Amino acid sequence: MENLELALAQIRRELPGMTLLENEPLAAHCSFRIGGPARAIAVPGDVSSLSHVCCILKEHKLAPLMLGNGTNILFPDEGLQEVLLISTEKLTKLFLLPDGAIYAEAGVSLSRLASFAQQNGLAGLEFASGIPGSLGGGCRMNAGAYGGELKDVIESVVCYYLPEQALYELSAEDCAFAYRASRFSRIGGFVVLSAVLRLPQGDPEEIAARMRELNERRRDKQPLDLPSAGSAFKRPEGYFAAKLIEDCGLKGFRVGDAQVSEKHAGFVVNRGEATSHEVYELLDQVRRRVHEQTGVVLEPEVIVLPPDYRLEDNGPAVPRHRVTVNDWNAAPETPPQETEEN
Ligand SMILES: Cc1cc2nc3c(=O)[nH]c(=O)nc-3n(C[C@H](O)[C@H](O)[C@H](O)COP(=O)(O)OP(=O)(O)OC[C@H]3O[C@@H](n4cnc5c(N)ncnc54)[C@H](O)[C@@H]3O)c2cc1C
Known part of the structure; x- marks a missing residue:
């Protein structure tokens, strides 16, 4: 608790322009509309400030809880007083790379990603157009529907590995995607920052029609008029x-x-x-x-957070290394070994 207050004071000092929501009702940040107050939610505007916040937490032996669109999570009524949440809602860069692949940051919603693919005549993301989560949360869960999964379209993922304060670019294979699971769900400490998705060409009209059809099926079958966190x-x-x-x-x-x-x-x-x-x-x-x-x-399937939920980072203190976007190219190729379950 004391560590968190010290970390928050340092964050306010070193990142005065960053949005820091304090004593914020978690019910307002999740699709279940359940959850008491969070001590604080940091909303970094870019990857560099996100890594800066992570560095400060590490100095205070803390780790953040990542928050995407909050559509697969159950927060406790008691709130989260001992953990800082980091929201990816402002990490929304989305563009085509020169070779035709899609680059998207973690906070891009899956529906926006699917529309972007459709508008560019790229097929394979139709399944994602009705999933209400973000790309970051989707990578952790290997979100999927109607026979498609993110693992089918992701080429690589850039993530920040908190214990080492280092960036890694993981191939889809290294992400170890499985049914509603990935390396990021099996091992704590990964923050998904962005992904590259490679999709085959398709007819924009046909892609749009398929998206409409799947979304209609969703509306027919699912209780979309009531708050939930998807499949329980x-x-x-x-x-x-x-x-x-x-x-x-x-x-x-x-x-x-x-x-x-x-x-x-x-x-x-x-x-x-x-x-x-x-x-x-x-x-x-x-x-x-x-x-x-x-x-x-x-x-x-829903991530259920108990009332006493807290995240500590008691790993060895590593020298402060503030990562900048330019460091991305220097990210080591070998991903860390699986050492701990979460
Ligand atoms: C009506 C409804 C329908 C749904 N339908 C589907 C469906 O068809 N298929 C499906 O797979 N899911 C479905 N879901 C569930 C949910 O939308 C997905 O699991 C989605 O991928 C979660 O993304 P999120 O951004 O909301 O994650 P959150 O709920 O914000 O977080 C989920 C987990 O991911 C972690 N996380 C979030 N962002 C990051 C990040 N950048 N780096 C590392 N970890 C991160 C969080 O800490 C948490 O542990 C549905 C949910 C609802 C409410």
Whole structure:
């Protein structure tokens, strides 16, 4: 706590122009509309100030919690008093590289990315046009839908590795993408900064038509009128979470204002004033009952942050190395080894 206050004072001193939201309600920063106050959310305007904030945190033995569009996360009612969140909402550079690949920063929304691809006659991102997250959060989760996943279109990812305060450019293979997982979800300490996506040429009209069709299917099937964090559980191998939940008679099951959607049993929705504790309880009961009745263990897809959530960086202090955009070219080629689970 004391370390965080010292870090915040240093951030205010060294980055006076950066937006620093203090005592900010987390419910306003996530699609579930749940969560108490965050001690602070830093909103850097560029990659250089983001790395500067990370350096300051490291000096105080802290690590940030990254925040994209907040569409896959459940914040605690108690808020987060002991962690600094860093929002990527201002990291929105998006352009075509000379060789025709797309360069996008972490804060670019997946829907904007998909539209940009369509406008440039590039196919393969149609699946992403209705996913409400950012590219950074999408890389961590390997977001996907309707048979497509980010892993199919990402060529490389530039990320900041907090323990070393170093930049790495990872090939898609090094990102170790898997179903709703990646190297960034398995190991703590990675901040996704940007990605290069390579897509084949396509007909803009056909791409737009496919996007409309998928978005219509989404509107038909998903409870888009109520706050949620998307699919509550991952798809267990050989099953569909929504069908298992429905077959166990849990469609519409409610704990307070948290409810298994009546429209799509894979979603948990906030019927108004749901608390994080109601959602924890609901998720627990659904998991327990599905396990008892079918033997299948459901694994949450939503990132559930407990009330005592905090992030420390107790790794060896490394000399301060403020990274600038020009350092990107000097990023080592070999990614760090997997050492710790998170
Ligand atoms: C209505 C609805 C429909 C959805 N449909 C789909 C779907 O079809 N397919 C699908 O895959 N998902 C779906 N989702 C879930 C969600 O949109 C995706 O998982 C998305 O990729 C999350 O991105 P985000 O920016 O919102 O991440 P956040 O919720 O902000 O964060 C998610 C995780 O990623 C981390 N993170 C965020 N940014 C970074 C970064 N730059 N570097 C490192 N870590 C980072 C966060 O710390 C957190 O652990 C849906 C959600 C909703 C609400």
